[in-house]
Amino acid sequence: MLDRVLPGPGTFPHGVHPPERKELAENVAIEILPYPKKVVLPLLQHIGAPCAAVVKPKQEVVMGELLAKGEGFVTTSVHSPVSGVVKKMEVTTLPNGRHLQAVVINAKGDQLSGRELWDALYGGDWPLDAIASIKQEDISAGIRNSGIVGLGGAAFPTHVKFTPNDKKPIHTLVVNGCECEPYLTTDYRIMVEAPGSIIAGALLNARAVSAKQTIIGIEDNKPEAVAAMRAAAQGTGVQVVVLKTKYPQGSEKQLIKAALNLAVPLGGLPGDVGVAVSNVATTAAVAMAILRNRPLTHRVVSITGGGIANPKNVLVPLGTSMGEVLDYCGGLRPDAVRIVAGGPMMGFAFTDPDTPVTKGTSGITVLTQKELSDGKTTTCVRCGRCVDVCPMNLVPTKLAAASRFKNLDLARRYNILACFECGSCVFICPAGLPLVQNIRTGKALLAAEAKK
């Protein structure tokens, strides 16, 4: 299997170059958020089946204690990021528009915080030698029981990728350090400040699925991360490869193409070509779970954009309100007009400061009018730029029109389901048309039709 893997071209066809704006937060070292008084933990922070609470109101919990777990395979669990008392369940609304039941905890008693918290999670030394003696199934089970999901934003349960499947053996583990989404610098800071945790996680993930090689892909606009990862990878067999900066390189299919020159079949998963892909922060979370018995309770969030007073990268307990995190960064500037959970290309806009930080919150991007699209639209003149940039080689303008007119047959003929909504078409469109927005509607219509 291994000898069939070609070295990749270092990039993928099509794509765009949005303004990176990483300079806002890239040189700000990760700070630790003072622990919040209250956390709100929605029961669905991942893709898959929701969790059910296993704690009752008034119950006392300690940091890391299991709060909720899901039934089935594609689901995960939720753990408490603080020690405290469980309150009555609340309904909360996430930036993606879902209303969800949430476990609420009021912090009480001693908390792990500051430097101690950092050392317990990302910091310190990692016993790489011990990894070879850990049983494979213990790794998969450990990932599952720690509530780990893809921290790059998609929040797909990680154990699904790292449970061995005899029908689809994995030859290569690709650790995704691209962070192609503009503005965001969380992955970058973790690579620079805690490369050891990523290497440890990569070795664990590779061991879980018996991958023969491990590659860490990083874009060439992050030379410091490349240097830090290379230094940490020395002697471990993990290779760090540098890729040409382009959006959306962090999409797993594009990354596999760039790094390995393999094409994941349409509608398929990386496993179909023998590859497993996991983001760097997720990989570090695996190390914490397996080697330190720390479930996923905190994550690093970039708070950035022209509309925030002090852009920062902050280690945040899950469930903290976005408003609290924004306040920690000095609050909004007067010219802020939009707050986005995630980055500007794929993130969800929201206004309610009580919205909790969830496992998928890779950043909070506060944008000013100057940074936003002006919203003016003209007609499509079929210039074909959307076709030129679509990383999936689709015809966005046709898909958007088919979706608008609810012509689902036409949409299917043009492979609408291959669209992963990266937004490159809208970014480039000279007419300012809402192409991917229309395509999302078309995909939703198709999904509704399939349910009937």
Add this chain to the structure above:
Amino acid sequence: MKSEEMTPEQIQPELNVAPSPHVHTAGMSSFTMMRDVLIALSPAILVALLNFRLLAVKQLLICIVTCMAAEALFTAMRGRRATLGDLSAVVTGAILALSLPATAPWYVGCIGSAVAIGIGKVVFGGVGMNIFNPAMVGRAFVMIAFAGAMAASGYIGSGSEVDIISQATPLTAFKQSDVTTSLWPLFIGTSNGSLGETSALACVLGGIFLCVRRVASWEIPAGVLISALIWGGLANLADLGSQWTVLHHLLSGALLFGAFFIATDPVTSPLSHKGKWIFGIGVGSMVMLLRIFSGYPEGVMFAVLLLNGITPLINRWTIPRPFGGA
């Protein structure tokens, strides 16, 4: 935060929401694309002005002004917002004027422009919706309605201070009298013809600019030129004695003007890379078929209109294979 404690800095900014993506590429719009077309046309316009003097000025003014007036009138009749600001009517007018003979009477340009905008564009729903190249629809209309003014003899005027129009156009001279124009005048543009087509150099200069700016897709002119080269070459081989070589075919008539400025209209040409090649090769082949076998000396207009007509079909044939698709 209590309201009485608020300083101006603390007043919550007004926030809004919208679906992603939240950022957009700067500095490109339909307007800049049309502006680029006009910039690209400027060498051809300059040569037209040098060759045909006031006749060119008159023709350009008539067509551009009528196109803009027609656009304003017809969009108002549909109860739509006027779209004059995007310059598309100006581009249609300029291309129509440059495809007419200098000697065509004022009403030819006028009627051609009105038809181009009205029937060529607005009836289909305006900018971006038309199936056929508007300028070519207008030209086809006047070519049939005013056959005399637009036929080969229409290009020849007498009693004018503009010398160039006393000759037949190179393609007509060859077709009717077997007179071959030498390559240099065809290249720099000192022979008779439609206003914008005389200089191969001017068309290529503007065309390359358009392709570099990605306003025109390079695949289309490449397809036209390659197919013209092949068919012209074959015709050349079939009749080795002829003075009219494949190079004459490439440099004469509206081939280059059509390849770079008419066939490349994005609205009426295919969307995909492969489709654009098919379209370009189709246009080039049709032009050569008409030139060699039909009674008309030139065939760019018909070729473009025909391929415009089958563009939806080409789009259907050439749905790109998605990444990872079988």
